[in-house]
Amino acid sequence: MKKINLNMPEVEVRENRLGSITGFQGNAEELVKCSGSGKLCDQKRSFSQCLDCSISKAACMVTLIQDAAVICHGPVGCASCLHEFAFTYRVNAPLRNVARPTQRRIFSTNIGEEETVYGGGDKLAESIRSVYKRTQAKAIFVLSTCAAAIIGDDIESVTDEAEKELGIPIIAIFCEGFRSKVWTSGFDAGYHGIARKLIKPAEVHRKDVINVINFWGSDVFTQWFAAFGAKPNYITPYSTIDSLSHSSEAAVTIQACPTLGSYLGAALEQEFGVPELKTPPPYGVAQTDRWFRELGRILGKEEIAEQLIVQKKAEYLPQLEKIREKLKGKLAYVTAGAAHGHALLSVLRELGLRAVGAAIFHHDPVYDSNTDEADALAQTVRDYGNIPNYNVCDKQEFELVNMLHHLKPDVLLARHGGMTLWGAKFGIPSLLIGDEHFSMGYEGLIRYGNRLIEVIENDEFVKNLEKHTINPYTSWWLEQKPYTFLKGEG
Numbered sequence: 001m002k003k004i005n006l007n008m009p010e011v012e013v014r015e016n017r018l019g020s021i022t023g024f025q026g027n028a029e030e031l032v033k034c035s036g037s038g039k040l041c042d043q044k045r046s047f048s049q050c051l052d053c054s055i056s057k058a059a060c061m062v063t064l065i066q067d068a069a070v071i072c073h074g075p076v077g078c079a080s081c082l083h084e085f086a087f088t089y090r091v092n093a094p095l096r097n098v099a100r101p102t103q104r105r106i107f108s109t110n111i112g113e114e115e116t117v118y119g120g121g122d123k124l125a126e127s128i129r130s131v132y133k134r135t136q137a138k139a140i141f142v143l144s145t146c147a148a149a150i151i152g153d154d155i156e157s158v159t160d161e162a163e164k165e166l167g168i169p170i171i172a173i174f175c176e177g178f179r180s181k182v183w184t185s186g187f188d189a190g191y192h193g194i195a196r197k198l199i200k201p202a203e204v205h206r207k208d209v210i211n212v213i214n215f216w217g218s219d220v221f222t223q224w225f226a227a228f229g230a231k232p233n234y235i236t237p238y239s240t241i242d243s244l245s246h247s248s249e250a251a252v253t254i255q256a257c258p259t260l261g262s263y264l265g266a267a268l269e270q271e272f273g274v275p276e277l278k279t280p281p282p283y284g285v286a287q288t289d290r291w292f293r294e295l296g297r298i299l300g301k302e303e304i305a306e307q308l309i310v311q312k313k314a315e316y317l318p319q320l321e322k323i324r325e326k327l328k329g330k331l332a333y334v335t336a337g338a339a340h341g342h343a344l345l346s347v348l349r350e351l352g353l354r355a356v357g358a359a360i361f362h363h364d365p366v367y368d369s370n371t372d373e374a375d376a377l378a379q380t381v382r383d384y385g386n387i388p389n390y391n392v393c394d395k396q397e398f399e400l401v402n403m404l405h406h407l408k409p410d411v412l413l414a415r416h417g418g419m420t421l422w423g424a425k426f427g428i429p430s431l432l433i434g435d436e437h438f439s440m441g442y443e444g445l446i447r448y449g450n451r452l453i454e455v456i457e458n459d460e461f462v463k464n465l466e467k468h469t470i471n472p473y474t475s476w477w478l479e480q481k482p483y484t485f486l487k488g489e490g
Contacts, residue, residue, distance in 0.1 A: 024043060052183040073153070139170070140168065173193045184337070220444075280375075324352035343376065402481075
């Protein structure tokens with residue numbers, strides 16, 4: 001495993017750094033064994049319907065920093081996906097107790113034919129000055145696009161010169177879509193820029209602050225950490241440039257999703273001396289036990305962790321038995337990103353449902369922490385057994401549709417928008433919850449279980465939709481094996 005190198009302007013992509021893959025078909029146990037033995041090979045598709053872009057993953061981290069601005073350096077179309085994060089910021093701000101959410105500052109250099117011939121460096125420099133004059137942002141992020149990379153713009157030099165001129169951090173983030181098939185490399189690119197240019201070496205180390213690398217879920221950690229005499233420092237969204245700069249002072253870094261935070265967690269530990277809690281996030285009873293115990297161990301407060309576990313189990317586990325009775329024997333299918341997909345598999349198994357399969361968007365055989373302890377899929381298999389029909393696919397919806405047609409689960413669980421549509425078209429009750437903290441901990445199991453019961457019992461709409469919907473996929477495709485276009489050795 002290569003050590004993280006913050007002296008380099010660009011982060012190494014996951015295919016090279018971690019051996020990540022986007023193509024696999026089999027079962028979860030096979031995948032875990034291949035990952036552990038070093039024999040994991042990516043399988044190629046002879047047909048691909050769609051692919052996500054790394055730039056949106058980098059953008060979703062940096063555009064949600066409260067006092068920063070973001071410039072997308074490329075054609076204006078490359079910035080068309082960024083407006084959704086302004087919506088996300090405002091809608092989810094109440095979950096994080098942000099009283100007055102500020103307007104997002106998102107810009108494009110809008111390079112055209114002239115810049116692609118003569119270079120877009122001058123236009124980028126002008127854009128940086130203009131954005132600073134208009135926003136007075138405390139930092140400006142510049143996202144590199146495929147067009148800017150192809151014409152060879154020296155973005156790092158432009159941002160370095162602008163930083164000297166304006167006196168604020170100007171951070172180049174290299175997240176071009178063609179750089180990596182594993183679009184989560186965009187998270188790493190964003191966090192690489194933050195670690196390089198924003199986080200400062202700690203003058204003091206505090207025992208009352210815990211870094212939380214997450215998306216935009218509700219604030220469950222303030223209550224949990226209070227028992228340990230600590231408070232969360234959220235590392236985007238809703239952070240500020242100042243709070244990010246002091247992330248090196250925290251007692252420990254935890255992650256709501258290792259797919260998201262693996263790189264920054266490792267960087268904070270390796271470069272700034274902040275220990276990373278490597279145990280996967282607290283989804284399911286067994287994993288929540290382990291997570292609280294490991295947090296207590298790192299903080300030197302094991303007794304408090306044990307007290308919290310006993311207290312919460314006494315409060316919530318009796319409710320869990322009633323939920324299991326209602327969900328017992330139900331079949332479920334999961335589609336989500338890697339770490340959260342593994343989390344949902346643990347949650348549904350804990351609630352008494354049977355997992356008949358999963359479509360997970362990519363697979364990391366290792367994380368940057370380089371420890372088996374962080375392997376959430378292996379932990380799920382150890383806790384609850386094997387998962388059949390386990391498919392690694394980068395949002396290839398034609399495979400998902402085929403699998404749903406063959407398996408006919410009682411419920412579809414999803415993490416990303418647009419995926420639940422296919423369950424509904426087949427008359428399958430489908431649940432998408434954007435708040436990644438919703439099912440965390442013992443209380444999260446109760447919340448998620450009750451929501452699942454509600455979705456399964458109220459299926460009249462999807463049953464009617466199935467009768468009247470037109471499926472764009474032909475009967476020929478639905479009769480094929482789901483992995484017909486997946487080639488190569490597993």
